Amino acid sequence: MAKTLDQINRRIAAGEAVVLTAEEVIGYAACSSGAYFNLGHSKPRIKLGGGSVLIGGVPAYAGLAAVDVFLGATAVPPNDPGNRLHPGEYRYGGGHVIEDLVAGREVRLAASGWGSDCYPSRSVDTRISLRTVNEAVLFNPRNCYQNYNVAVNRSDRVIHTYMGVLRPRLANATYCSAGQLSPLLNDPYCEMIGVGTRIFLGGGVGYVAWPGTQFDPDPPRGANGVPTRGAATLAVIGDLKQMGPRFLCGMSFTGYGATLAVGIGVPIPILSEQVLRRTLVTDAEILAPVVDYSGTYPERGSEVIAEVSYAELRSGRITIDGKRVPTAPLSSLARAREIAQTLKEWIRRGAFELTAPVAGLPSAGSGVPPKPMSEAMAEARP
Amino acid sequence: MISRRFILHFPAAVADRPVVGRLAREHGLDFNILRATIDPGNYGIMLLELTGEREALARGLAFLADAGVSASQLDRQIQRDQDRCVDCGACLGFCPARCFAAEAASGRIAFDNGRCTACGQCLTACPRRAMEMAL
Structure with a gap:
């Protein structure tokens, strides 16, 4: 067994590396995703900072500089009826714009500013594509949740959530982690994955940029060290121009909103028997919390109805309150395997070298658990 | 014996006639009404499953067409x-x-x-x- 990354990379170069595929996943991003663009300068110039920008009809954040804008995956057009026509359909949002762009399509850019001596134009209306913009960078503040809730509905009415449509009285359950295929469940203490780790991202090459938002280094853990709640997360970054619509897909959650599904694969170098043992974790050994999205989740309660294994979830049925409940994934197993195969092929032909993290993610006991919003703010609501 | 599902469109003029009953009595078809609505303009839409011999089904569909009810097979609907x-x-x-x-x-x-x-x-x-x- 190789002991260092250098040895592994030399073997890859020599075509001798053994590449297994169990460590990859298509991340499911009801998480936090978006992309920033430098649009290039118009003639005469315009400063969009402080002004307004619509890309494909979807508002982008312009408060950065003159022509740098950030488009969030959950943004929707200003004229979208939202949930006023309940439940809203959210057919087109920021995630769909990103999918259109990586599919090579042009989208409309309609923007305005106030005009200044150095940036005299006050509006532009044109079309842009990934060929016309300068930089196009996917930057997701939170993806790849290490474990996550199983959502159910104990109430008497249908509810619409980012975990899908949940029928009343525990008629269905949804989950989104890929269990034994999920990268961070194969590295439960984030020892091999860190800032700078090179990854498969959206069909191209990306990097772990930072710990993801809401990172919790100290969740409850099973005897095997694997978190039994949502825990570590990754912020990831990569060149959008390399990516494709097969692994960046706009999603529409009825009654909830639009978002982006992001395909992510993280290679884990097997440097020791301990690392190997941790990557061999199976669905039966990973437990997820079942949470009521009709009460506990919206009210930020802490009740966990039950813990179920990913093996049970994959079987298509779990038992809650003595009732057999059908389960649905939300995270594409077929695409996850496609990512695994693609990344394996890249590594085998030497196109993708493994990297050591340049900085670690928060470790267990580092004392940075996520905090709720201050109670004073929460109580100020009408 | 075959079973097929159809979407039936009843124009207002036919909506009050016992079309489905005649399908059963005169053409020997078993029926199962899966959904049915009549809009305020008296226009009716019915989701109907029909079971019977192939020839009976063909005769039943011809009867529906004569009665002014359009029927399209459902497996092409979704x-x-x-x-x-x-x-x-x-x-x-x-x-x-x-x-x-x-x-x-x-x-x-x-x-x-x-x-x-x-x-x-x-x-x-x-x-x-x-x-x-x-x-």
Whole structure:
């Protein structure tokens, strides 16, 4: 067994590396995703900072500089009826714009500013594509949740959530982690994955940029060290121009909103028997919390109805309150395997070298658990 | 003996006639009304399952056409846009007719619309908006 990354990379170069595929996943991003663009300068110039920008009809954040804008995956057009026509359909949002762009399509850019001596134009209306913009960078503040809730509905009415449509009285359950295929469940203490780790991202090459938002280094853990709640997360970054619509897909959650599904694969170098043992974790050994999205989740309660294994979830049925409940994934197993195969092929032909993290993610006991919003703010609501 | 599902459109002039009853009595077809609505303009739409001999079914459909009721076979009513589907599986456990199933080997989600009752619940459950209904 190789002991260092250098040895592994030399073997890859020599075509001798053994590449297994169990460590990859298509991340499911009801998480936090978006992309920033430098649009290039118009003639005469315009400063969009402080002004307004619509890309494909979807508002982008312009408060950065003159022509740098950030488009969030959950943004929707200003004229979208939202949930006023309940439940809203959210057919087109920021995630769909990103999918259109990586599919090579042009989208409309309609923007305005106030005009200044150095940036005299006050509006532009044109079309842009990934060929016309300068930089196009996917930057997701939170993806790849290490474990996550199983959502159910104990109430008497249908509810619409980012975990899908949940029928009343525990008629269905949804989950989104890929269990034994999920990268961070194969590295439960984030020892091999860190800032700078090179990854498969959206069909191209990306990097772990930072710990993801809401990172919790100290969740409850099973005897095997694997978190039994949502825990570590990754912020990831990569060149959008390399990516494709097969692994960046706009999603529409009825009654909830639009978002982006992001395909992510993280290679884990097997440097020791301990690392190997941790990557061999199976669905039966990973437990997820079942949470009521009709009460506990919206009210930020802490009740966990039950813990179920990913093996049970994959079987298509779990038992809650003595009732057999059908389960649905939300995270594409077929695409996850496609990512695994693609990344394996890249590594085998030497196109993708493994990297050591340049900085670690928060470790267990580092004392940075996520905090709720201050109670004073929460109580100020009408 | 075959079973087929149809969407029937009843113009206002026919909506109050006992068309389905005659299908059973005169053409020997078993029927199962899966859904039926009449709008305020007296226009009716019915989702109907018919079971019988192939010839009886053909005669029944000819009778419907003569009566002014259009009938289109249902398995072409709900379709999946394969290019949009990402096999996420959000539809699993959602369809009352169990038209969706995860294929263990490939992880892909199979869609069999032969059992579909066109309830439309998959349209709201699918986050890719890959399910389409033509009525």
